[in-house]
Amino acid sequence: MRPLLLLPMLILPLAGCDAFWGPFAAANVASLTTTGRAVPDLFVSAVTGKDCSIAHLDAGEKRYCRRDPLPPVEAVCTRSLGSVDCWDGPPPGMPPQRPLGDAPPVPAQPPEPWPLQSL
Structure with missing residues (x-):
């Protein structure tokens, strides 16, 4: 009988876990919408220097990280x-x-006009 009374006491501290993970979930949602990667994906990408995302696995790829x-x-x-x-x-x-798209170089000075009086 005594263990049954302790069971609710053990579950009670777990109720605080939601409040602890709430900001992390909000940060993950903000990160996913702006960069397409979760916060742990950004950390692993920064450490390894590769493009790491859980979305690669969701898309059917075999690797978590791929080279850029x-x-x-x-x-x-x-x-x-x-x-x-x-x-x-x-x-x-x-x-x-x-x-092909380059124009000829522009001269530093415009050319002098041909003198009309020498004709």
């Missing part, structure tokens, strides 16, 4: 004889060719 993808290489297009050539990196050849 490399930024895509920007294509460089140059003029060729009658066409345009595009390269994944710097175009080969010396001297280096000017990219």
Whole structure:
């Protein structure tokens, strides 16, 4: 009979756990809506230097952490004889060719007009 009386006394301190975890749950919700990661995910990502998120496992991936993808290489297009050539990196050849979107350099001084009286 005595253990049955102690059981409610043991459950009573557990009621305070909700108040303790409430701010952490609010921080997780705020973190998930702004960064897409929970607070523990942000901590693990900062320590490992990888992209760690529980959402990766939820999406069906096999890993909790994955490396950040490399930024895509920007294509460089140059003029060729009658066409345009595009390269994944710097175009080969010396001297280096000017990219297609570049304008010619602007002179420091405007050119002097042709004298009309010498005609």
